[in-house]
Amino acid sequence: MSTEQSPFPPGFTISTTRLQITPFDPTSQIHCRFLVQLWNTDDFINSSGRTGIDTPEKASSFIQNRVIPSYARNRYGQFLVSLHDGRHIGMVSLMKGSPPDAHYTAPDVGYAILPEESGKGYATEVGKGVLEYAREDLGIEAAFGFCVAEDMRSRRVLEKIGLVFRGVGDLVVFGGKRSAVYALPSMGDLEAYNLTEKLEV
Numbered sequence: 451m452s453t454e455q456s457p458f459p460p461g462f463t464i465s466t467t468r469l470q471i472t473p474f475d476p477t478s479q480i481h482c483r484f485l486v487q488l489w490n491t492d493d494f495i496n497s498s499g500r501t502g503i504d505t506p507e508k509a510s511s512f513i514q515n516r517v518i519p520s521y522a523r524n525r526y527g528q529f530l531v532s533l534h535d536g537r538h539i540g541m542v543s544l545m546k547g548s549p550p551d552a553h554y555t556a557p558d559v560g561y562a563i564l565p566e567e568s569g570k571g572y573a574t575e576v577g578k579g580v581l582e583y584a585r586e587d588l589g590i591e592a593a594f595g596f597c598v599a600e601d602m603r604s605r606r607v608l609e610k611i612g613l614v615f616r617g618v619g620d621l622v623v624f625g626g627k628r629s630a631v632y633a634l635p636s637m638g639d640l641e642a643y644n645l646t647e648k649l650e651v
């Protein structure tokens with residue numbers, strides 16, 4: 451069990467027009483139950499696969515052992531997404547591998563929204579929000595977006611948050627699975643970020 455602590459002060463929030471982005475708390479039953487709900491919808495499983503997080507206890511361990519260490523290391527990671535009335539509707543992430551699994555040197559942005567709340571532009575809004583936080587508060591100028599090559603809905607969101615399609619390739623980080631690769635417009639040659647897999651446009 452990791453004993454790392456969240457670096458975020460109580461009440462830390464990244465606000466966007468309709469949404470708030472806040473850190474996950476492993477001691478919150480509400481957060482843990484929500485993560486189980488979100489990651490076990492048919493929509494999520496069909497696009498992203500099964501995480502194995504199917505009880506609040508497993509969600510709590512995951513947040514303590516995986517999410518908090520990412521916050522401590524990078525000041526980013528997986529965040530809870532809520533409406534301004536407090537209702538939880540999804541999550542957004544900025545993630546980078548850590549040794550010994552470190553691979554690409556820029557983080558990638560990801561998102562998941564409850565099926566009943568999708569189609570309202572929320573993934574786009576939080577994706578932009580987390581990239582703005584990364585740039586303005588952390589000085590991060592490089593970020594990837596990855597998704598299954600055939601997932602046109604996720605690809606559309608990556609485009610709408612301002613990433614540029616760079617091609618499709620069999621990515622090592624996803625066990626060689628065929629993935630669409632997007633990157634911020636300023637990134638140039640992706641080998642500079644250790645992405646050396648061949649991409650087909």
Ligand SMILES: CC(C)(COP(=O)(O)OP(=O)(O)OC[C@H]1O[C@@H](n2cnc3c(N)ncnc32)[C@H](O)[C@@H]1OP(=O)(O)O)[C@@H](O)C(=O)NCCC(=O)NCCS
Pocket residue numbers: 493494497498560561562563564567568569570571572573574575596597598602603604606607
């Ligand atoms: C993918 C997901 C995050 C989208 O969330 P959302 O809040 O509905 O996204 P938005 O409303 O911001 O944008 C969706 C866009 O995709 C478009 N879209 C929807 N289905 C589409 C399809 N089959 N093909 C192409 N575009 C599609 C929508 O029209 C919209 O674009 P528009 O604004 O130009 O019309 C959400 O459905 C989800 O969580 N899915 C399960 C988990 C997942 O796939 N995560 C991403 C893994 S990389």
